[in-house]
Amino acid sequence: MTTTDSVALPTQGIEAPRSKRIDPKYLRRSSSSSSSFEMAGWVFMRVSGAALVVLIFVHLWVNLMVGEGIHGVDFGFVAGKWANPVWQFWDLTMLWLAMLHGGNGMRTIINDYAEKDSTRVWLKSILTLSVVVIIVLGTMVIFTFEPCMVDNTGQLLDSAPAFCQNV
């Protein structure tokens, strides 16, 4: 070959196309969250999960396996349980842990499968709202529950559990 005039060249080449060209789908959305939120969530799932196994198994045992089982569950049964602060605390813990555990589980599922940012935001908003509503509602129910309801004359309602007679 012979030497001739050089081809016009760009100043310093073109960027290496295949080491930098990445499908935008794969560009990391969060540059670096730097907080340990995901780790905290991960630990919480394990700790709350282990606690929930005990809480729920006992809950199921007491509600379904002893006495008359499912037939025994009525207003009086609930009232009887919540008259005892231990059960109040039990159910309260269960409510909070279960909702947070479930809510966080749903959040990871949304993170996994919702690819569009807008979908993610929507789904997570709905999720947060429902978790908050349920937790607040449940907590209020447990704390404000009045087992021995009376009518406006002060008589115990028929449905009031038996122990109310002794109060």
Added chain:
Amino acid sequence: MSTPTKEAAEPASKIDMKESGGGGEVPSFEITLQVRRYDPEFSDEARWDEWQLTMYGTDRVLDALHKVKWNIDGSLTFRRSCAHGVCGSDAMRINGRNRLACKVLLKDLDTSKPIMVEPIKGLPVEKDLIVDMEPFFQSYREIMPFMVNNSPAPTAERLQSPEDRERFDDTTKCILCAACTSSCPVFWTDGQYFGPAAIVNAHRFIFDSRDDAGDMRLEVLNDKEGVWRCRTTFNCTDACPRGIEVTKAIQEVKRAVLTRSM
């Protein structure tokens, strides 16, 4: 002195050979090979192509693919290089599982049914069995896959005890074939997760006693898309052609992140 376990006694110069079994006529058999084809230059649709082939006892899936490419349809496209499981070019999905085509013997598969070959999942398919590996290598690059040692280098080697060397031996086997990452259900979803291979390569340095940048890698992997997205499905461990206990490595990194932040 590092004598291997024991200096083997000088072996006999002659021994009685058992009539070594095996060998003999290499049996041949028929297979049906189905490959998921895709070439956007000619069609936006993927399709399944099927071939009947006569193959032999020592043939691997890669040999069947070559037989098609070389004798029947030259447009069948796949990557391969070393053909014995050390270069990591030919990870693909064989009968639904990620495998290296050069390591799966045809006789070990159920040849009464078609053998189905597809590209690995979760990475953009470029043509037939070729996928775009860039996102995979990008994750690899982000975890700083190289040794960082800030202390002044000695004139001879840096010392490392055999135990410290053994600590990360498993993860040094990685050949970056992407079989693990593309077997991970979490990676399939949105392609954001760093994936097993990146974590394995981070592990290889985090647990190397000579390295000083473990903290920075743990920081990277404590990210939203880092180790906490691992759901321990063990697909990665099953898929690894090098037998790396991938999930175990990820778990060790998780524990390291935990310990570090306590």
Added chain:
Amino acid sequence: MTQTKGTLYKGSGGMWSWVGHRITGVGIFFFLLVHVLDTSLVRVSPEAYDAVIGAYKNPIMIIGEIGLVGAIVFHAFNGLRIILVDFWSKGTRYHKQMLWAVMGLWVIVMIGFTARHVMLFLDGWGGF
């Protein structure tokens, strides 16, 4: 590219246990929402609560309850297995055996629960 006709990934037990964990988790979560709402009826009136709880006591719901408990028991045991995989140094090596243990325990617990639950239900049913 169209994703037509790719095959399903043939994951191992580990993958299917994860699928099961997700599905049962989602199911339990939605039940939980309903369950808290129905329990909240105790604040409305005993009659309202009893009326709704009554719905749990018919034969179809009994099957639903067995399903629910089945989901909870699987999610619970498999969750404990995951915790062992996460925190026990040999957990990853024995994950398959632990999955078998989960299945075994699940079967035992479910036989016991179903027997007792159905018996109690039939007892109570007879009383009506």
Added chain:
Amino acid sequence: MQVHKYDVVIVGAGGAGMRAAIESGQRAHTAVLTKLYPTRSHTGAAQGGMCAALANVEEDNWEWHTFDTVKGGDYLVDQDAAEVMAKEAIDAVLDLEKMGLPFNRTPEGKIDQRRFGGHTRDHGKAAVRRACYAADRTGHMILQTLYQNCVKHNVEFYNEYYVLDLLTVEEEATREDGSTYMQKRTAGVVSYDLANGEIHVFQAKSVVFATGGLGKIFKTTSNAHTLTADGMALAYRAGIPLEDMEFVQFHPTGLAGLGILLSEAARGEGAILRNSEGERFMERYAPTIKDLAPRDIVARSMANEVREGRGAGPNKDYVLLDLTHLEPAHIDAKLPDITEFARTYLGVEPYTEPVPVFPTCHYAMGGVPTNVKSEVLQDNDTVVPGLFAAGEVACVSVHGSNRLGTNSLLDINVFGKRAGLAAAEYAATAEFVDIPENPTEFTENQLNAMRASTGGERTATLRSELQETMDANMQVFRSEETIKEALAVIADLRKRYKNVQIQDKGKRFNLDLLEAVELGFLLDMAEVMTVAALHRKESRGGHYREDFPERDDENFMLHSMMYLDPESSTDGTNGIRADTKPVVFTRYEPMERKY
């Protein structure tokens, strides 16, 4: 056509290419062009180790290493180069260790070393522990470590860019003695982007060839499918001679029938070769170091056992590698990968059964001639400014007529580093050479002709005919008759090659097209190799002529140099001019090679 401009362009991303890239990338604007992804290169398949006289476990020094290298190469080694390599081996290993390579360790924490074929203490007295290793995946660890350091230094990679032409210009230059000659200079390379079929021109002050070997000329080979002599053929077509092409190493222990490599480390750890009678036959051929004799000797001994009817197996066509007397735990610790190969591919359990093995084409000792600075030579001593080569594609010559085990991993590190440094240094002062007019014309014409061809010949058919004839006629035993037989087949194949027709007509990842191009490289190099083998009427190292079974120092203690020259013909083959180049001696006089 896109044109890129770099100070240094490195072709090939195996061990030598990436070792060069690490040096050059820190000093000059560097691009690495590779037809694969960087960690797919065949360096990764090397198993046993990398020798350096660290003396970590036994007394050793680099001078003994030099001697072993010279003797192992049957005195065809350029001794100045061997000295450079053995001396710099120590730093090469320590460099890798500092880059992070996880070598196996001694109890004191130093790099552990083991025995390897042909490496001896004090000029052949006994085997010595000189090979630094990382289990039986030393090459894998070197390849990974080098890539890791390329990532660390942000080296620019052009993955799956296939270089199809070397651009050179010729200028009149004056020698010291006042005579003038035409000097070649490098302008750059032309490459083909596999992903979309586009042609890219890379203008560069320095070009480093690190494209590896040519194993696919043979049927039974330990080499990757991608080792198709690309760099050698490109250089040859650009008018650069090829040195010592007749010398190909056949590794003794390939899995029988498949060619997949079982490392020499197996014998280093105590495995022994036996024939069908259970006899340790290497005791007859190399009484001192037996199974750890250099590869050419062991391979020939094995082939001889089979030829004399003592082969094992139903067809008596292989011998057996016996590990059964070794502790399974020891095998697992030191040789995990190769035992897996035996199990996976042959269904043989090495703990209890001997493994069928037979020699497999492994390494090209010859290649593009370079000096110790890794500069490419256009004749016996004229440098091509700006062109460098390292690794298997190059011939320094440190391997002479037979390479010692572990010296290839050493070669890529020592001369890869030298090439990277020299390329960057040259680029710092040199000016760009104007690229020739229509730089892509040759490449585009070639590719378009192939795409348009309707000749009906299949690449794979021609390739396997080539490989069959090379296996049959050019393996460990050669004679004038077999060589001529091979030449005739090659000549016929070269004619038929013009009618190769490809089926894939697309632009994206057209590997069908690439295989056809590669076949052209293979045919060219097979012809050069065969002509060189015919020309060398003696037996030396990897080249064994049954019609000339003795080494002939009087007539052949010379490197062969093969030039592409349409005007010439050698031994009846047109277009090749055979020349020779003296061997460099420093201190070792040729002796009979006994082990």
